[in-house]
Amino acid sequence: MSVQAPETVRLRPTSGFGRVLSPRDLWRYRDLASQIALRDITVRYRQTFLGAAWAVLQPIGFMVVFSLFFGSLAGISSDGLPYPLFSLAALVPWTFFSNALLLGSDSLVSNSALVSKIYFPRIFMPFGVVVAGFVDIAISFVILIAIVLFWGYSPSWGILLVPILVAIAALAALGVGAALSALNVRYRDVKYVVPFGIQMWLFASPVAYPSSLIGEPWRLVSAINPMVGVIEGFRWATLGSGDAPLDLMGISALSAIVLLLVGLAYFDRAERGFADFV
Amino acid sequence: MGGVAIQTNELGKRYLLGLNQRGYGTLRESLVKAGRRHFGGGAKTAESEASSLWALRDLSMTVNSGEVVGLIGHNGAGKSTLLKVLSRVTEPSAGWAEVTGRVGSLLEVGTGFHPELTGRENVFLNGAILGMRRAEIRARFDEIVEFAEIERFLDTPVKRYSSGMAVRLAFAVAAYLEPEILLVDEVLAVGDAAFQRKSLGKMGEVAQEGRTVIFVSHNLAIIQALCQRGILLERGEVVVDAPIGEAIGSYLRTLERAASDDLLQRTDRDSRAYDDTLVRRLEIHEEGGDSANVILSGRPATIIVDLTEELPRMECQLTIANSLGQAVTGFDSRVSSPEDVHDGELGPRIECELASLPLLPGRYRIDVIVRAKGQIQDGLQAAAFFDVEPGVIAGRPAGADGADGDVILPHRWRLP
Numbered sequence: 001m002s003v004q005a006p007e008t009v010r011l012r013p014t015s016g017f018g019r020v021l022s023p024r025d026l027w028r029y030r031d032l033a034s035q036i037a038l039r040d041i042t043v044r045y046r047q048t049f050l051g052a053a054w055a056v057l058q059p060i061g062f063m064v065v066f067s068l069f070f071g072s073l074a075g076i077s078s079d080g081l082p083y084p085l086f087s088l089a090a091l092v093p094w095t096f097f098s099n100a101l102l103l104g105s106d107s108l109v110s111n112s113a114l115v116s117k118i119y120f121p122r123i124f125m126p127f128g129v130v131v132a133g134f135v136d137i138a139i140s141f142v143i144l145i146a147i148v149l150f151w152g153y154s155p156s157w158g159i160l161l162v163p164i165l166v167a168i169a170a171l172a173a174l175g176v177g178a179a180l181s182a183l184n185v186r187y188r189d190v191k192y193v194v195p196f197g198i199q200m201w202l203f204a205s206p207v208a209y210p211s212s213l214i215g216e217p218w219r220l221v222s223a224i225n226p227m228v229g230v231i232e233g234f235r236w237a238t239l240g241s242g243d244a245p246l247d248l249m250g251i252s253a254l255s256a257i258v259l260l261l262v263g264l265a266y267f268d269r270a271e272r273g274f275a276d277f278v
Numbered sequence: 279m280g281g282v283a284i285q286t287n288e289l290g291k292r293y294l295l296g297l298n299q300r301g302y303g304t305l306r307e308s309l310v311k312a313g314r315r316h317f318g319g320g321a322k323t324a325e326s327e328a329s330s331l332w333a334l335r336d337l338s339m340t341v342n343s344g345e346v347v348g349l350i351g352h353n354g355a356g357k358s359t360l361l362k363v364l365s366r367v368t369e370p371s372a373g374w375a376e377v378t379g380r381v382g383s384l385l386e387v388g389t390g391f392h393p394e395l396t397g398r399e400n401v402f403l404n405g406a407i408l409g410m411r412r413a414e415i416r417a418r419f420d421e422i423v424e425f426a427e428i429e430r431f432l433d434t435p436v437k438r439y440s441s442g443m444a445v446r447l448a449f450a451v452a453a454y455l456e457p458e459i460l461l462v463d464e465v466l467a468v469g470d471a472a473f474q475r476k477s478l479g480k481m482g483e484v485a486q487e488g489r490t491v492i493f494v495s496h497n498l499a500i501i502q503a504l505c506q507r508g509i510l511l512e513r514g515e516v517v518v519d520a521p522i523g524e525a526i527g528s529y530l531r532t533l534e535r536a537a538s539d540d541l542l543q544r545t546d547r548d549s550r551a552y553d554d555t556l557v558r559r560l561e562i563h564e565e566g567g568d569s570a571n572v573i574l575s576g577r578p579a580t581i582i583v584d585l586t587e588e589l590p591r592m593e594c595q596l597t598i599a600n601s602l603g604q605a606v607t608g609f610d611s612r613v614s615s616p617e618d619v620h621d622g623e624l625g626p627r628i629e630c631e632l633a634s635l636p637l638l639p640g641r642y643r644i645d646v647i648v649r650a651k652g653q654i655q656d657g658l659q660a661a662a663f664f665d666v667e668p669g670v671i672a673g674r675p676a677g678a679d680g681a682d683g684d685v686i687l688p689h690r691w692r693l694p
Contacts, residue, residue: 011366012374028409035406043394114390118383119366120407275368276293 014272025121032120036128040103041135055136056143058099059091066091070208079210081241085151089238090207090231092144096137097169097227098198104129104177105194108274109184116275123267126178130170137166148238158237158244165233165249172226172256175263182270185277206231211248223251226259283343283378283459283490284364290372291334291359291514333359335514336373341492343378343458346485348505348522349494350529352536352546353659356514357494361461364492379458379490382408384449393437397428397447400436404451418454425480426450427473446473453480459490478504496659498526498603530601533643533660541661542586548647548657555587555626557646560661564635571662574669575676575686579635581609581644585626589650594628597645598637606642606684612649636686637666638677 045052063084070076071083078086107125108115115122141162148155184190205227211219223229229252232245334356341347349357362368364375365383390404401422405415415422423429426446428439436444452460462481481504485491495501501508501522508525510518510532518528536544541557561570565578573579581596597608609630611618628648642664647657669676672688 008376008378009366010374010376011363011370013369013371029406031410031412032406035403039392039395039399039403042399043392046394114407115367117367118390118407120409272369275362 022121026123029121029124033124033127033131036124037131040128040132044132045135052139055095055139059088059095059140060143062091062095063088066208076209077213079212079235079241081153081235081239082151085148085153085239086210086235087208088144088147089235090205092137092140093165093169093230093234094202094205094207094227095140096133096166097173097230098202099136100130100133100170100173101177101180101198102194103133104173105180105184106191107177108181109188109191122271122274123178123264126174126181126267130174130177133170133173134166144238153239155238156236156240156244158233158240161233161249162237164253165230165237168226168249168253168256169230171260175256175260177263178267179263182267182274185274186270201225201227211245220247220251223248224255226252226256228252229255281343281378282340282376283345284341284375284492285339286373286375287338288373289334289337289360289363289370289375290332291356291363291368292371293331293333294329332371333514334363334370337511337514337516338373339509339516339519341490343490344485344488345507346491346505347493348501348508348525349492349511350498350501350508350525351511352532353549354546355511357511358463359514360511361463361492361494364459365461377459380409381459381461382452382455382457384452384460384462391436391444391448394435396435397423397432397439400447401451404448405455408452408455409457410455422447422450422454425453425476442473449473449477449480453477453484457489459492460484461492463494496603498529502526502602526602534663537643537660537663541658544658546659548654550654551656552653553656554653555585555589555592555648555650555655557583557648557656557658557661558586559584560644560646560658562644562662562664571664572667573635573637573664574667575639576634576636576669576671576688579632581630581632583628583630583646583648585628585648585656588626589655591649591651592628593649594630595647595649596630599643599645600684601641601643603643606637634671634688635666636671636676636688638684638686639666639668640684641665642684 044054066087067084071078071087076083104126107129108122111125114120115125145155145159180190180194184194204225206213206222211222211228211232214222229245229249233249233252235241236244333354337356337360349360351357359368361383363370364377365381390407391400392403395403401419402412402415406412423432426443426449428443428447431439431443436447439447478500481491485504491504493501493505505522508518508520508522508529509516510525510529512532518525520528536546541559547553547556560581560583562573562579562581563570564573565580567573567577583594583596585592593611595608595610595612598606600606611628611630643660644662644664645657645659646661648655671686672690674689676686
């Protein structure tokens with residue numbers, strides 16, 4: 001057993017920031033973060049009929065629909081690339097992001113029994129969801145590369161930057177997902193707003209269209225939406241198309257970090273009331 | 279060991295009521311309210327002050343390490359809230375508490391378990407939730423599994439476990455967590471008798487190893503067996519802090535005082551209740567007897583529950599418990615018999631007729647739950663107390679031999 005003297009914790013009313021991000025607690029409970037992520041992964045793949053195929057079917061399904069309606073019927077530009085490839089390269093990171101938001105925003109309420117009974121750093125709930133999503137995106141990324149190669153295209157050196165692109169999407173998803181999960185505890189209609197918001201976000205991101213459609217300087221401004229840099233980065237990295245959109249990626253990375261900080265700050269403030277409301 | 283494990287100083291916890299019954303609101307309501315506040319002005323502070331409830335108030339106590347303390351009190355007295363504050367689930371609103379050492383909570387059945395995960399996976403998940411490191415869990419894994427008696431089902435999803443197995447596993451994980459301070463909230467009431475005995479033994483062991491335990495239970499017998507010291511809470515305040523026997527005695531007296539009051543005045547009602555009808559009065563009458571709540575052993579008796587409203591599909595559940603709060607027997611009208619009678623003339627009243635009351639002389643209490651429209655409408659513990667006086671059962675004086683237990687059954691001997 002541990003040899004050091006037990007530490008004394010003083011519990012009193014607090015205000016302001018610093019509860020959830022208390023480094024001591026995060027460190028003490030670090031195993032919990034991986035256990036929750038592991039639980040989310042196991043449950044997702046064990047119970048579903050399609051299992052791992054689900055991670056792939058969702059982006060591929062959207063690719064087919066988008067190719068039919070936006071590519072063929074509406075004739076939207078795809079920067080000279082085959083439209084299915086063009087949209088799939090965007091749908092892979094988008095699906096990761098939107099699932100993390102959707103599941104993350106529900107993560108506290110769906111674990112209300114735990115939240116109201118026992119203390120642990122609550123941020124691990126939305127965090128676990130995002131981490132569990134890495135498995136999905138790893139699978140769908142492999143399929144994406146297989147399809148790209150099969151089609152006769154080849155990824156650029158930018159494929160080395162894919163982990164960074166995924167990290168940008170993950171940070172943004174964690175920031176927004178954490179804030180939404182906290183809001184969801186207080187206001188139960190948030191659950192109905194989130195899917196709608198995600199759809200709006202989809203069309204605000206260059207999934208079905210190239211961001212080259214947007215004229216300067218608005219193209220750069222649009223990268224405040226972190227998914228703009230992530231999606232254009234993914235296209236360049238996996239399809240080897242055009243120049244590296246490093247400008248978009250840089251702006252989006254900064255924006256994702258800001259979203260993360262703002263989201264965590266809100267989560268931290270709301271956290272002390274979770275057990276009383278959930 | 280020695281030293282202070284838990285100290286609280288004028289600890290208070292305030293809950294905001296209002297918004298709506300469920301405790302959370304909708305974004306729309308809040309936006310509308312915010313709009314009104316900005317554009318319409320009006321009094322807002324008075325409203326928020328009025329709709330709050332102090333679940334704990336000026337609570338000061340000290341628990342030394344190694345002490346085993348029982349927290350007792352009515353429903354809503356603040357026992358669970360105190361445990362929540364001590365386990366950091368919720369923040370106090372006033373005062374402070376100092377907790378020295380790792381705190382472990384024994385969770386209700388299933389909390390912290392995921393039904394899709396196997397027993398093995400859940401041990402690790404639950405251990406992590408309780409603050410254990412992976413290596414610690416691995417080191418104790420075999421002991422946990424052995425204690426829970428689930429070796430054969432380790433790789434079965436917990437959703438296929440019986441509730442008894444799930445309880446055993448949950449208990450085992452928490453018991454082997456080896457925290458310096460263990461908080462136990464009404465958990466030992468489940469599981470079969472053998473496992474209860476085993477977990478009580480484990481609790482006793484935990485206590486002897488110098489760890490601090492705080493128990494909450496309605497089962498006063500368990501509390502009495504395990505604890506040295508009792509703290510009686512009433513409306514969020516400590517009213518008695520004494521050796522356990524004394525504290526339980528005070529609690530029983532407050533229960534009896536409450537039972538003799540008008541039941542509509544009671545505030546310690548079942549928190550799940552819908553309150554469309556309330557228990558106004560509960561009495562037990564001996565057939566042909568003069569006074570309520572005094573019965574001779576073995577005589578026929580009727581329990582009468584008077585309610586405020588008559589509702590469709592009324593159901594009633596009565597539990598007779600002995601003076602330590604241990605259930606002796608119970609009656610539930612949801613299990614029907616062809617001999618049950620529906621009487622349209624009865625009004626807001628339910629009666630339960632007993633052909634014979636085979637209880638040994640002593641003091642008993644009746645807990646009641648009333649349902650209607652498929653929902654719990656009201657629930658009261660110790661809605662009435664009654665005394666059983668020595669009577670005759672099958673020609674034999676009841677209790678004359680100082681028999682153990684609470685029940686005497688009609689019987690006849692054949693002797694050579």
